[in-house]
Amino acid sequence: MLDDLKQAVCHANRRLVAEGLVTLTWGNVSGISEDRRHMVIKPSGVPYEQLTPDQMVVTNLQGDVLESGLRPSSDTPTHLELYRRFEGIGGIVHTHSRFATVYAQARRPIPCTGTTHADHFDGPIPVTRPLTQDQVANDYEHETGRAIVECLSQQANDPLRLPAVLVAGHAPFTWGTTPAKALDNAVALEAVAEMALHLQRLTGDPIELEPYVLAKHQARKHGPDAYYGQPT
Amino acid sequence: MLDDLKQAVCHANRRLVAEGLVTLTWGNVSGISEDRRHMVIKPSGVPYEQLTPDQMVVTNLQGDVLESGLRPSSDTPTHLELYRRFEGIGGIVHTHSRFATVYAQARRPIPCTGTTHADHFDGPIPVTRPLTQDQVANDYEHETGRAIVECLSQQANDPLRLPAVLVAGHAPFTWGTTPAKALDNAVALEAVAEMALHLQRLTGDPIELEPYVLAKHQARKHGPDAYYGQPT
Amino acid sequence: MLDDLKQAVCHANRRLVAEGLVTLTWGNVSGISEDRRHMVIKPSGVPYEQLTPDQMVVTNLQGDVLESGLRPSSDTPTHLELYRRFEGIGGIVHTHSRFATVYAQARRPIPCTGTTHADHFDGPIPVTRPLTQDQVANDYEHETGRAIVECLSQQANDPLRLPAVLVAGHAPFTWGTTPAKALDNAVALEAVAEMALHLQRLTGDPIELEPYVLAKHQARKHGPDAYYGQPT
Amino acid sequence: MLDDLKQAVCHANRRLVAEGLVTLTWGNVSGISEDRRHMVIKPSGVPYEQLTPDQMVVTNLQGDVLESGLRPSSDTPTHLELYRRFEGIGGIVHTHSRFATVYAQARRPIPCTGTTHADHFDGPIPVTRPLTQDQVANDYEHETGRAIVECLSQQANDPLRLPAVLVAGHAPFTWGTTPAKALDNAVALEAVAEMALHLQRLTGDPIELEPYVLAKHQARKHGPDAYYGQPT
Numbered sequence: 001m002l003d004d005l006k007q008a009v010c011h012a013n014r015r016l017v018a019e020g021l022v023t024l025t026w027g028n029v030s031g032i033s034e035d036r037r038h039m040v041i042k043p044s045g046v047p048y049e050q051l052t053p054d055q056m057v058v059t060n061l062q063g064d065v066l067e068s069g070l071r072p073s074s075d076t077p078t079h080l081e082l083y084r085r086f087e088g089i090g091g092i093v094h095t096h097s098r099f100a101t102v103y104a105q106a107r108r109p110i111p112c113t114g115t116t117h118a119d120h121f122d123g124p125i126p127v128t129r130p131l132t133q134d135q136v137a138n139d140y141e142h143e144t145g146r147a148i149v150e151c152l153s154q155q156a157n158d159p160l161r162l163p164a165v166l167v168a169g170h171a172p173f174t175w176g177t178t179p180a181k182a183l184d185n186a187v188a189l190e191a192v193a194e195m196a197l198h199l200q201r202l203t204g205d206p207i208e209l210e211p212y213v214l215a216k217h218q219a220r221k222h223g224p225d226a227y228y229g230q231p232t
Numbered sequence: 233m234l235d236d237l238k239q240a241v242c243h244a245n246r247r248l249v250a251e252g253l254v255t256l257t258w259g260n261v262s263g264i265s266e267d268r269r270h271m272v273i274k275p276s277g278v279p280y281e282q283l284t285p286d287q288m289v290v291t292n293l294q295g296d297v298l299e300s301g302l303r304p305s306s307d308t309p310t311h312l313e314l315y316r317r318f319e320g321i322g323g324i325v326h327t328h329s330r331f332a333t334v335y336a337q338a339r340r341p342i343p344c345t346g347t348t349h350a351d352h353f354d355g356p357i358p359v360t361r362p363l364t365q366d367q368v369a370n371d372y373e374h375e376t377g378r379a380i381v382e383c384l385s386q387q388a389n390d391p392l393r394l395p396a397v398l399v400a401g402h403a404p405f406t407w408g409t410t411p412a413k414a415l416d417n418a419v420a421l422e423a424v425a426e427m428a429l430h431l432q433r434l435t436g437d438p439i440e441l442e443p444y445v446l447a448k449h450q451a452r453k454h455g456p457d458a459y460y461g462q463p464t
Numbered sequence: 465m466l467d468d469l470k471q472a473v474c475h476a477n478r479r480l481v482a483e484g485l486v487t488l489t490w491g492n493v494s495g496i497s498e499d500r501r502h503m504v505i506k507p508s509g510v511p512y513e514q515l516t517p518d519q520m521v522v523t524n525l526q527g528d529v530l531e532s533g534l535r536p537s538s539d540t541p542t543h544l545e546l547y548r549r550f551e552g553i554g555g556i557v558h559t560h561s562r563f564a565t566v567y568a569q570a571r572r573p574i575p576c577t578g579t580t581h582a583d584h585f586d587g588p589i590p591v592t593r594p595l596t597q598d599q600v601a602n603d604y605e606h607e608t609g610r611a612i613v614e615c616l617s618q619q620a621n622d623p624l625r626l627p628a629v630l631v632a633g634h635a636p637f638t639w640g641t642t643p644a645k646a647l648d649n650a651v652a653l654e655a656v657a658e659m660a661l662h663l664q665r666l667t668g669d670p671i672e673l674e675p676y677v678l679a680k681h682q683a684r685k686h687g688p689d690a691y692y693g694q695p696t
Numbered sequence: 697m698l699d700d701l702k703q704a705v706c707h708a709n710r711r712l713v714a715e716g717l718v719t720l721t722w723g724n725v726s727g728i729s730e731d732r733r734h735m736v737i738k739p740s741g742v743p744y745e746q747l748t749p750d751q752m753v754v755t756n757l758q759g760d761v762l763e764s765g766l767r768p769s770s771d772t773p774t775h776l777e778l779y780r781r782f783e784g785i786g787g788i789v790h791t792h793s794r795f796a797t798v799y800a801q802a803r804r805p806i807p808c809t810g811t812t813h814a815d816h817f818d819g820p821i822p823v824t825r826p827l828t829q830d831q832v833a834n835d836y837e838h839e840t841g842r843a844i845v846e847c848l849s850q851q852a853n854d855p856l857r858l859p860a861v862l863v864a865g866h867a868p869f870t871w872g873t874t875p876a877k878a879l880d881n882a883v884a885l886e887a888v889a890e891m892a893l894h895l896q897r898l899t900g901d902p903i904e905l906e907p908y909v910l911a912k913h914q915a916r917k918h919g920p921d922a923y924y925g926q927p928t
Binding site for chain 3: 023024025026043044045046070071074096098099101102103104105106107108130131133136137140169170171197200201
């Protein structure tokens with residue numbers, strides 16, 4: 001059951017290491033089945049180099065574990081909330097990648113300062129509101145998902161056009177139509193975070209990209225007349 | 233047809249990864265045939281590790297695709313404009329390498345602060361003027377090429393003595409007599425950008441290299457009596 | 465004798481290289497036997513790639529060398545002082561990892577600015593008092609251990625909840641229940657040091673994590689009802 | 697002739713790549729024969745991965761090439777001046793390693809801010825005076841060597857206690873009793889330069905290590921009663 005998805009999720013989790021996005025076990029990737037009834041996610045605290053597809057944990061969208069003897073990632077309720085609320089997404093990535101995490105800890109959006117950003121994200125990467133003490137105590141990971149959904153809803157009509165968020169004091173989440181594309185967005189996010197940080201230290205205030213250049217790069221890569229990449 | 237050039241262009245594209253100059257598919261290398269009638273360039277959006285010489289796309293200098301079933305890099309019109317206007321160049325590299333891109337986003341020239349810079353570039357690396365909304369809307373990649381040519385013409389008599397430019401808000405382009413030498417210049421550019429950034433943060437204002445040391449390093453490596461490297 | 469411990473200590477020393485924590489021979493890992501009568505530690509000045517388990521040096525807790533023809537790490541008296549005073553610890557790691565060492569040289573604690581820190585360390589990483597000229601002259605490495613013990617005692621009830629310290633002007637030490645876990649903490653320390661440094665440069669003053677988020681992350685990973693990782 | 701030295705010099709040149717100290721062909725290592733009559737040095741502009749011991753260039757101390765059909769490094773006159781004036785040294789390394797070069801370009805000494813520095817260098821790393829236009833025009837590489845010798849003579853009684861210098865506007869040179877030890881010092885120099893730069897950005901002014909800690913670290917590693925490393 002769900003063999004292809006387990007393979008894709010396992011592969012994306014292992015790619016976290018190859019892309020330099022994780023330290024120790026600080027990151028996880030999940031995917032959702034086409035019928036959106038099952039999620040496949042990394043088991044908690046297992047080193048990436050040992051991961052095999054059959055270790056991936058299968059849950060339903062309420063979080064009940066259906067397969068695998070292993071405990072799912074502790075961030076499972078956050079992933080589930082995003083899948084329930086963002087209908088177009090097929091994969092989610094959570095990392096503590098260095099520079100994106102610095103912005104999450106600074107509780108500052110990553111400004112759109114160049115075309116690298118514009119190719120992947122339709123505007124600044126927003127930061128969630130902090131959770132209250134009650135939210136942290138009572139349903140921490142689920143509340144984290146709620147804060148992400150609330151934050152995105154205020155910023156974008158389509159979560160796939162702004163496929164990243166910074167959880168305040170914590171770290172980034174990214175998503176995409178597949179686990180592989182969610183991972184590409186995590187890679188892109190870390191790169192733009194690093195460049196934005198260096199830029200802000202060079203110039204003081206960030207220099208925002210012209211809105212019409214942002215729109216052009218979104219259109220040529222993601223619009224109906226996109227001409228970046230090969231026709232699919 | 234153009235087998236050697238396809239080999240050279242493919243190899244240089246794969247070297248982008250080995251040199252740490254690219255993330256995802258953010259970069260491309262092209263080369264021009266000796267008779268300057270054909271350009272060979274990376275196909276758009278194809279991962280580097282899968283590239284083979286026969287996938288390289290051949291165009292004429294008007295941009296018509298003559299060979300390969302694949303779509304050429306979306307930056308093709310920029311490359312073509314440079315080949316048409318800079319007669320001595322044989323290869324072009326475009327990357328979003330981190331530190332050079334930071335300077336492009338900051339819209340500040342990279343100052344010549346040491347002999348590393350002087351060995352490769354005869355002065356500061358200039359930044360193009362921003363494109364207007366019309367230019368972005370109507371012929372974006374071609375206009376980018378025009379802005380590069382205009383910028384270089386104001387700074388250098390010979391584009392091979394200043395083989396790099398920063399496109400404002402975007403990223404760098406470099407060139408050389410061959411694709412391999414264009415790539416060496418991309419490597420050098422990223423190194424001098426990184427050092428210039430660290431230097432500006434250490435000292436506030438950059439410290440410019442003495443002009444006579446710059447001239448000496450240009451002469452010993454590129455002048456008629458060059459004594460760097462092996463005789464060719 | 466102590467074959468398993470020698471194996472574990474040798475493996476952890478070699479992992480210092482794989483994790484990017486050491487340059488040249490600037491780091492060492494030790495472990496203590498279950499009966500707490502013997503310590504196993506890296507030999508001094510031997511390159512990591514040549515290390516074999518039988519080269520590991522065995523001492524008693526007074527520092528007498530019992531096995532191996534090689535001289536133990538020059539930091540041996542520091543390790544021994546920690547084993548004698550911190551009863552729960554089973555492994556110690558010393559490195560000069562870049563960013564943690566910068567904080568040690570700055571003689572500033574690493575603030576707790578995010579959940580990455582909170583997952584591993586129950587509060588800011590403290591800095592030892594400087595040693596006096598007499599302490600350096602007479603029993604340098606032993607006095608270093610004493611300064612660490614004194615510093616930790618003022619900050620934490622349980623050294624395993626705050627398993628890291630910065631020795632002023634020198635570099636970090638970390639520990640854990642095993643050599644492998646001490647190494648994980650050294651990896652985590654370097655990551656949080658790097659992020660804290662970038663953060664302080666972005667925001668000026670550091671932004672502290674909410675205490676209730678720190679407490680939550682400590683509890684979900686290390687508390688009696690921990691749900692991070694797999695049940696052991 | 698000089699087979700062992702050619703082997704050692706070739707190996708050290710290739711190690712420049714493994715240690716991350718060079719970009720393109722920006723670095724070279726040399727060694728001197730025991731009778732101090734011959735120098736062996738890297739050929740100019742040859743990629744490191746292709747280097748073989750028989751390609752190493754042999755010169756006498758006046759710089760006449762005695763063996764190898766290849767041209768020696770363009771920095772040969774600088775190396776020779778150091779061998780003629782610093783009698784105890786057996787190997788020299790020149791790199792453009794990133795952070796040490798930033799200090800050379802900033803024309804600021806690298807302060808001694810911690811024990812990592814103190815283990816290798818007996819005080820701050822000095823910067824040479826700038827060369828005059830005449831010196832650059834007439835005998836550039838030889839004058840560079842003279843400026844290094846002059847600078848070191850003012851700072852240290854024994855060049856082996858302070859085995860590094862920053863050439864103003866250019867890059868570092870290091871040395872040691874053998875090519876391998878000169879390379880270790882180049883590795884150490886880059887590490888301390890990186891940490892000093894981060895430190896100065898964190899604290900504003902650098903925090904100098906206590907002189908008695910510097911003296912202790914020099915003594916325990918290099919003094920007559922050294923106890924770091926294995927007895928030789």
